[in-house]
Amino acid sequence: QVQLQESGPGLVKPSQTLSLTCAVSGASIDSGSYYWAWNRQPAGKGLEWIGRIHTTGTTNYNPSLKSRVTISLDTSKNQFSLKLTSMTAADTAVYYCVREGTSGRWGQGTLVTVSS
Amino acid sequence: DIVMTQSPDSLTVSLGERATINCKSSQSVLYSSNNKNYLGWFQQKPGQPPKLLIYWASTRESGVPDRFSGSGSGTDFTLTINSLQAEDVAVYYCQQYYSPPLTFGGGTKVEIK
Numbered sequence: 679q680v681q682l683q684e685s686g687p688g689l690v691k692p693s694q695t696l697s698l699t700c701a702v703s704g705a706s707i708d709s710g711s712y713y714w715a716w717n718r719q720p721a722g723k724g725l726e727w728i729g730r731i732h733t734t735g736t737t738n739y740n741p742s743l744k745s746r747v748t749i750s751l752d753t754s755k756n757q758f759s760l761k762l763t764s765m766t767a768a769d770t771a772v773y774y775c776v777r778e779g780t781s782g783r784w785g786q787g788t789l790v791t792v793s794s
Numbered sequence: 795d796i797v798m799t800q801s802p803d804s805l806t807v808s809l810g811e812r813a814t815i816n817c818k819s820s821q822s823v824l825y826s827s828n829n830k831n832y833l834g835w836f837q838q839k840p841g842q843p844p845k846l847l848i849y850w851a852s853t854r855e856s857g858v859p860d861r862f863s864g865s866g867s868g869t870d871f872t873l874t875i876n877s878l879q880a881e882d883v884a885v886y887y888c889q890q891y892y893s894p895p896l897t898f899g900g901g902t903k904v905e906i907k
Contacts, residue, residue, distance in 0.1 A: 724887070724898060724899075725844065725889075725901075727897065730896075739895075740894075742895075774844075778896075779891075780850075782846040782855075784845070785843065786843055787843050
């Protein structure tokens, strides 16, 4: 059973960079043909796709965030990461890591608040 | 970007009755080379992450009860919940994965009458 678990700071100051990590268990992130993605959800609102990385290393980012986002794989630790620069209050949300596709799996999510 | 529009925003259904949720995409998500619709449905209960119910527009994920069914093709899709159960109270989202950026509908909240 594939499981994903997000980790990172719950509080980030405006203008700082958010760094989140998603630890994957039950599957190897460099096997198969999967996309590993990050989505987010502001409180009480809908879902927003941030971007993804393929097992080959190919990335796709949401154009609305592209200039600020980097997603990377760390196969040695079986995890993948999100970096989002220049954080503002509008980036406050629950951040989810996801294995996309059939048999898709989501992490439980981690709340990130942007505040000074 | 492909815009996904869901309707209604919310609906209230009696236990045992049918719930129908619609999702319309701003362009076709049918890939002609394999005749597959790149459309999924998710269920999100309060305090939980979304859960994949349906992919390829009509294929149920393993373990999903057969009262959930998906239909449609091209730009118009439907999620049907037959014989609504109390545990089906949730927000339901459609998502296209035809082309990045992947996009979600705004969600439909299903409640019990």
